[in-house]
Amino acid sequence: xxxxxxxxxxxxxxxxxxxxxxxxxxxxxxxxxxxxxxxxxxxxxxxxxxxxxxxxxxxxxxxxxxxxxxxxxxxxxxxxxxxxxxxxxxxxxxxxxxxxxxxxxxxxxxxxxxxxxxxxxxxxxxxxxxxxxxxxxxxxxxxxxxxxxxxxxxxxxxxxxxxxxxxxxxxxxxxxxxxxxxxxxxxxxxxxxxxxxxxxxxxxxxxxxxxxxxxxxxxxxxxxxxxxxxxxxxxxxxxxxxxxxxxxxxxxxxxxxxxxxxxxxxxxxxxxxxxxxxxxxxxxxxxxxxxxxxxxxxxxxxxxxxxxxxxxxxxxxxxxxxxxxxxxxxxxxxxxxxxxxxxxxxxxxxxxxxxxxxxxxxxxxxxxxxxxxxxxxxxxxxxxxxxxxxxxxxxxxxxxxxxxxxxxxxxxxxxxxxxxxxxxxxxxxxxxxxxxxxxxxxxxxxxxxxxxxxxxxxxxxxxxxxxxxxxxxxxxxxxxxxxxxxxxxxxxxxxxxxxxxxxxxxxxxxxxxxxxxxxxxxxxxxxxxxxxxxxxxxxxxxxxxxxxxxxxxxxxxxxxxxxxxxxxxxx
DNA sequence: TACAACATGCGGGTAATCCT
DNA sequence: AGGATTACCCGCATGTTGTA
Numbered sequence: 001x002x003x004x005x006x007x008x009x010x011x012x013x014x015x016x017x018x019x020x021x022x023x024x025x026x027x028x029x030x031x032x033x034x035x036x037x038x039x040x041x042x043x044x045x046x047x048x049x050x051x052x053x054x055x056x057x058x059x060x061x062x063x064x065x066x067x068x069x070x071x072x073x074x075x076x077x078x079x080x081x082x083x084x085x086x087x088x089x090x091x092x093x094x095x096x097x098x099x100x101x102x103x104x105x106x107x108x109x110x111x112x113x114x115x116x117x118x119x120x121x122x123x124x125x126x127x128x129x130x131x132x133x134x135x136x137x138x139x140x141x142x143x144x145x146x147x148x149x150x151x152x153x154x155x156x157x158x159x160x161x162x163x164x165x166x167x168x169x170x171x172x173x174x175x176x177x178x179x180x181x182x183x184x185x186x187x188x189x190x191x192x193x194x195x196x197x198x199x200x201x202x203x204x205x206x207x208x209x210x211x212x213x214x215x216x217x218x219x220x221x222x223x224x225x226x227x228x229x230x231x232x233x234x235x236x237x238x239x240x241x242x243x244x245x246x247x248x249x250x251x252x253x254x255x256x257x258x259x260x261x262x263x264x265x266x267x268x269x270x271x272x273x274x275x276x277x278x279x280x281x282x283x284x285x286x287x288x289x290x291x292x293x294x295x296x297x298x299x300x301x302x303x304x305x306x307x308x309x310x311x312x313x314x315x316x317x318x319x320x321x322x323x324x325x326x327x328x329x330x331x332x333x334x335x336x337x338x339x340x341x342x343x344x345x346x347x348x349x350x351x352x353x354x355x356x357x358x359x360x361x362x363x364x365x366x367x368x369x370x371x372x373x374x375x376x377x378x379x380x381x382x383x384x385x386x387x388x389x390x391x392x393x394x395x396x397x398x399x400x401x402x403x404x405x406x407x408x409x410x411x412x413x414x415x416x417x418x419x420x421x422x423x424x425x426x427x428x429x430x431x432x433x434x435x436x437x438x439x440x441x442x443x444x445x446x447x448x449x450x451x452x453x454x455x456x457x458x459x460x461x462x463x464x465x466x467x468x469x470x471x472x473x474x475x476x477x478x479x480x481x482x483x484x485x486x487x488x489x490x491x492x493x494x495x496x497x498x499x500x501x502x503x504x505x506x507x508x509x510x511x512x513x514x515x516x517x518x519x520x521x522x523x524x525x526x527x528x529x530x531x532x533x534x535x536x537x538x539x540x541x542x543x544x545x546x547x548x549x550x551x552x553x554x555x556x557x558x559x560x561x562x563x564x565x566x567x568x569x570x571x
Numbered sequence: 572t573a574c575a576a577c578a579t580g581c582g583g584g585t586a587a588t589c590c591t
Numbered sequence: 592a593g594g595a596t597t598a599c600c601c602g603c604a605t606g607t608t609g610t611a
Contacts, residue, residue: 032576049576147603196575199604214605217573277576285603314601366580367599400576 008350030055036081040236041112044229045105045185047079048195049283051274051400056085059272059398070269073390075256075383076309079105080249082272087248088241094268095249096256098308099283101184101290103253108181112237113246115174120237123175124230127166132223138165145292145301147200147285150207151191159222178233186225187289192216195286255307257322257379260386261329265450267390274400275383276311278376280369283308309383310375313368317375322382334385337452342381348373389450393428425487425522425546426453426467432560433459438570463570471506475568481514483567487546488523500530507539518567520559522546541567 035052036042042053063070070091074082077095079102086093097103140161142152152160163183170176188195192206194216202208203216220228252259276283284291284305291301306316326335343349355370364370387397430449433439440458456466464476471484486503500521507519518541521534526545534540542562548555564570 034575051576194574196577196605201605274576279576280578281576368601 008346012347030058040239041084041109042079042081044108044181044233044236045079045101046188047102047105049274049276049281050078050081053081053085055400056082056272057089059270060086060089060091063270063396071267071392072270072272073263073268073387074271074273075260075387076273076275077106077251078102078274080109080251083249083251084109084245086270086272087244091248091270093249094252094263096252096254096259098253098255098304099287100253100294100296100304101283101287103251104181104184104290104294106249106251108178109245110249110251111174111177111181112233112240113243115178115237116172117234117237119172120175120178120234123170123172123179124234127230128227132159132162132166135162135166137162138168140164140168143292143295143297145288145296145298148193148288148292151193151200151289153192156190156222163222163226179230182226182229182233184290184293186220186222186229187293189220189225190222191289192219193289199282199285200288255309256383256386257309257318258325260383260390261325261331263386263390265389265447266392266395269392269395271387271391271395271397271399273398275380276309277401278311278373280312280366280372282312282314309379310372313366313372315372315375317371318379322379333448333452334450338378338381338385341385342378345377348377388427393431425549426473428549428556429465429473430454430457432564433457433465436564436571438463438564459570461570463568471510474510475563477568481510481517483518483520483541483563484510485520485522485563488521497527497530497533500533504537504539511539518542520544520563520567522549 030052033046033048033050033052035054036050037046039053042050060070070086072082072086072091072093074080074093074095077083077097078099080095080097083093083095083106095106097106137158138161142157142160144151160183164180167176167179167183170179192203192208193200194203195201201214203219204213205219282305284301288301291304296304305312305314308315310318323335326332352370352374355364355373358364359367359370384397391397427449430439430453431446434446434449438459440460444454444457453467455468456464458464462478463482466474466476468474472487473485474481475483484506486506488500488503500523503521507521510517510519519539521540521543523530523543523546526543534543544555544559549559
């Protein structure tokens with residue numbers, strides 16, 4: 001075995017070991033499309049990469065019953081499960097999606113609100129009563145890409161042509177769109193291909209020269225598939241809910257790397273999303289049939305591949321264009337901060353070093369893997385920073401992701417991304433200080449803080465606040481230490497005492513530095529034993545539940561009162 | 572036994588570098 | 592200089608395994 005240095009990833013695991021939890025309510029079926037495949041509306045397009053409406057419902061329940069309707073965002077909206085599920089519960093939803101297959105599915109959902117049911121049925125009955133072979137041929141031929149060539153047998157290919165000619169004669173725009181979408185949704189079923197992670201896998205019956213004999217379970221005839229699909233759509237249309245989707249959903253077609261920066265700060269309460277994984281899957285290839293049907297040629301497909309969040313070995317870096325974009329927006333500081341936190345991510349750089357070494361020694365099966373991993377985290381870092389800017393106080397992000405392995409090296413995607421996101425509570429403190437005009441530095445603006453958290457900050461009346469790691473936050477008046485805050489986000493009860501133990505060291509230091517110092521302990525879990533220990537030690541002036549601070553305005557204001565009024569006497 | 576947000580590999584073309 | 596060799600990029604494909 002080769003000798004590798006795993007410390008940086010081990011350190012990251014240690015840092016977050018008490019925050020990792022297993023939740024048996026969220027299983028494989030929930031976080032994938034499986035739970036959705038028989039659900040009305042969701043089942044129109046088999047969007048394998050999606051998660052289920054169950055997951056979104058779980059998150060909405062977990063987020064708690066709020067009086068007001070929430071602003072929900074999905075920056076990687078896909079076929080729109082987050083949006084559809086959220087508005088059903090009375091919320092407002094915004095979705096960003098670049099893959100045209102996804103936006104087509106969401107457009108179909110909009111049409112579902114608008115379409116005239118009777119006219120849909122008339123055309124459906126018309127189609128059922130005539131055999132497709134008897135219809136005129138028309139001029140349409142399926143615009144194949146290189147990698148879709150030979151995906152259909154002759155009969156199916158002809159049927160598609162005739163069907164497209166048939167729907168061209170439908171005058172009602174909404175009905176026509178849904179009929180067109182039905183065809184898009186059955187392309188895989190009627191082809192020799194199946195979507196298989198990174199590429200299309202071909203059935204042995206196709207005319208392609210293949211090394212292995214893969215047998216697709218069932219290849220449907222066009223007539224059968226289209227009728228089944230239209231029937232499902234018709235059944236679901238009868239369950240539509242009076243235009244709610246159209247009224248309460250906003251769909252943005254584009255890349256969230258471009259679009260998030262156009263959204264207002266502190267606007268969204270909840271983000272539920274599933275970004276692409278760092279796993280080499282190339283959706284421009286698995287969705288090649290659909291893209292061809294949508295009119296994408298080779299060139300357009302290539303361009304689309306490069307615009308998507310980097311998750312394939314063929315993605316080139318977007319650093320330069322993102323720099324140019326933020327320069328144009330006059331937000332270089334934000335971009336620089338992202339660069340900084342990116343270069344500070346030691347576990348990721350540990351992985352990159354190992355992968356680059358392997359590449360130099362010829363041990364990688366594809367030499368673009370290090371570049372892909374780097375691009376992925378750089379772009380995701382931008383997404384996370386933008387999300388933190390547009391999230392309202394108390395807002396949360398729920399993200400489905402997975403860790404990956406290359407050459408046996410695990411990349412802890414979840415932890416790296418958590419680390420990027422951890423500054424939320426510090427931002428909250430700064431926000432409160434701004435609200436109460438307690439910040440002295442005139443050049444430190446609210447916008448600047450969202451872009452870059454300062455390491456320290458001068459407050460009025462000779463007070464000063466420092467951000468660090470041990471302690472997380474400290475307050476001085478002139479040279480005297482007056483208060484420190486330790487933040488422990490772990491959620492498992494078993495680790496509660498261990499986390500407190502680590503914090504006591506920092507508390508003891510602060511008391512040695514200044515007897516008047518007040519210690520605040522913020523944790524996500526309090527056990528009876530922990531309460532007893534804190535009572536005995538008398539190190540902690542006051543303890544708060546992090547979740548309560550984030551969620552309950554009264555607790556938050558009590559926390560601020562304790563810190564700024566009682567401990568610091570700043571007010 | 573079919574199915575997977577799973578994991579790893581290969582061939583051909585071109586650019587870069589080496590060698591005489 | 593220019594032919595030979597190597598490195599790298601790009602596009603496309605197959606192999607493996609746990610689970611329901």
